[in-house]
Amino acid sequence: MIVRVTLLSGKEATLEVDPSWTINDLKQSAQMEMGLGLGKLMNDCGEVLPKTATISQAGVQDGETLTATVRPDALQLVASWQAFSVLRTDGSVVSWGNAAAGGDNRDVQDQLLDVKHVKATASAFAAIRGDGTVVAWGDPGAGGDCSSVFQQLREVTELQASTAAFAAIRSDGTVVTWGNPMSGGDSESVRDDLREVQSIQANFEAFAALRQDGSVVTWGNPNHGGDSRNVQDQLRDVQAIQATSCAFAAVLHSGSVVTWGTSHFGGHSGDVAKLLKRVKRIQANIAAFAAILDDGSVVCWGNSQFGGKSNSVQARLRDVKDIQSSEAAFAAILADGSLVTWGNPMCGGDSSSVFLSSRRVQEIQASGNDTMGAFAAVLEDGSVVTWGSPSCGGTVPSRIQPQLTDVAKIQATRAAFAALRADGHVVCWGDSACGGDSRALRGQLRNVKEIQATQDAFAAILVDGSVLSWGNDYNGGDSSYVDL
Structure with a gap:
């Protein structure tokens, strides 16, 4: 059958379709024909045709002309653990996936106007609007409800998220939090200290705010690094903070490192403290840290099964330019483009099966969880090599x-x-x-x-x-x- 799709501008596409196609299939074909994105399809009575219905079920007749709206382009894609949100060029937001994880934003759709940025916890989203206010949706216990602090959410410039709480930095450097208190949703105890904040780092259940004077303020689950009183006198002149799931590591301008949080998740670095000098950058997975020093060598600490010890490959960790991580392993790219891996073999910690020869690694990505995972590396010639658990894409x-x-x-x-x-x-x-x-x-x-x-x-x-x-x-x- 033949169906015409037309725009108010007069532009149209004539398509040969099958009655078993869905309205969405019809729209996709019309988009390809017209070369632009389409929104809703409507019949001659002005009724919007449901996307999941077949052409036959929607009552579309052979030779009928449908009217389409033009859809704003997608600008940003954001994901929680089980849902997506897309920010469009007109400042609106569309969500889908698990409704309990933020996949349904219909209750706040009329508020999602002039949105500039979207952030996600594990099961909720929050959007900053052009006027600096915030709209949240999804699991209320994970930050999907900000009504308790709504009046404070003004002139917000940045959002950060743990697994179940949000932290908003306002233009005056103060911070507003909401969500699960045990994940950092309640910062009342440190409210007076949360001023002149320039950035915030988060792990699973705690936040660490870096202030403009180089000091650090923490809150959330004390066992996850939400309590930094034991190292507070050392947290001076901090330039950057990194986090595992339950611990933090702060790099000072001097190149030394201060750690706190759960010891076997990297919160204790005493065994390697003397080696942590002239640190340039730190990478983390769930339970271990890896620091690149200014001479290109690497120092690791945390859970040894997650890569907290690199003894087996230490001699090869020279001239390291970058480190990436899976949930339980590390992969270092050397200056010559070669690769060194360590940590849980089933999470990509053993790349001995991969023959890279002289092909240089450009980028690494990881799949998996803390028991299984894999790496995929893009080489300089555009080809890809993989290793790790076959069930996670390692083959x-x-x-x-x-x-x-x-x-x-x-x-x-x-x-x-x-x-x-x-x-x-x-x-x-x-x-x-x-x-x-x-x-x-x-x-x-x-x-x-x-x-x-x-x-x-x-x-x-x-x-x-x-x-x-x-x-x-x-x-x-x-x-x-x-x-x-």
Whole structure:
């Protein structure tokens, strides 16, 4: 059957379609034909056609003309653990996925206007609007309800999030918090100290605020670093803070390091304190830290099973220029482009099976959790090598490997990878339930400019400003029911 889709401007597309197609399939075809993003499709009575209905179910007749609205382009993709939110160029926000994790923002939709930035906890979102106010939605216990501090949320310039709480920095350097008190949602005890704050770092259940004078203020779960009184006299002239799940590490301008929080998660660095001099940068996973010194060497501490000890590869850790981490392992890129890994072998801590030869590593991404995981490395020639647990994408199927050419970027869920090629095509592998199989999109993953991931699903922004998602339907893999 033939269906015409027209815009108020007069531009139209004439399509040959199958009655079994959904209205969303029809819209996607019209978008490709017109070369721009479309919003709602309406019949000649002005009724909006449901995206999930088939063309036949929607009552569309052969030769009928439908009217379409123009959809604002997607500007930013943000993910909680089980939901996505997309910020559009008109300042509106659309969410989908697990409703309890922020996937349903209908209750605040009329407030989501002139949004400039969106941030997420594990199961909630918060948006900063152009006037500096904040709107939150999702799990109330994880920061999805900011009504208790709404009057204080004025002139907000930045948001930071733990797993279940938000912290907002206002233009005057003060801080407002909300969400689970045990995750840092209550900062009343340190309110008088939270002034002239320039940045905030978070772990799972605590916050650390770096003030303009180089001092640090902490709050949240004391066992996770929310109580820094034991090291407060050392927290002077701090330049940067990094965090594992339960501990913090502060790099001072002198190059030394101060740590606090749970000891076996990196909160105690006494064993390597004498080595932590001239530190340039620190990387962290769930339970260990790795510091790059100014001579290119590396010092590690924390849980040894997570990479807190690098004895087996220490001699090779020279001229390190970057370190990336999975949940329980580290991967260091050396100046010559070679790779050194350590930590849990099932999380990518053993890359001995990968032959890199002289091909230089450009980027590394990791999937997994604290017991299983994998790394995927983009090499300078645009090819990809993987290692770690096969169930988390550590092995690329033979039918997929030839497609991994000219790769520019990789994203990961907990058990799958998605590689964005320079030509805008996306290649996926790993657990299909976590986004490792995108074949259901029927070749629509081209002209992609950005990819984002929840735990179990991927979402991509296309050059035309439209959005596609795949993976676990319940956790963000199905966006067919929202107007993207």
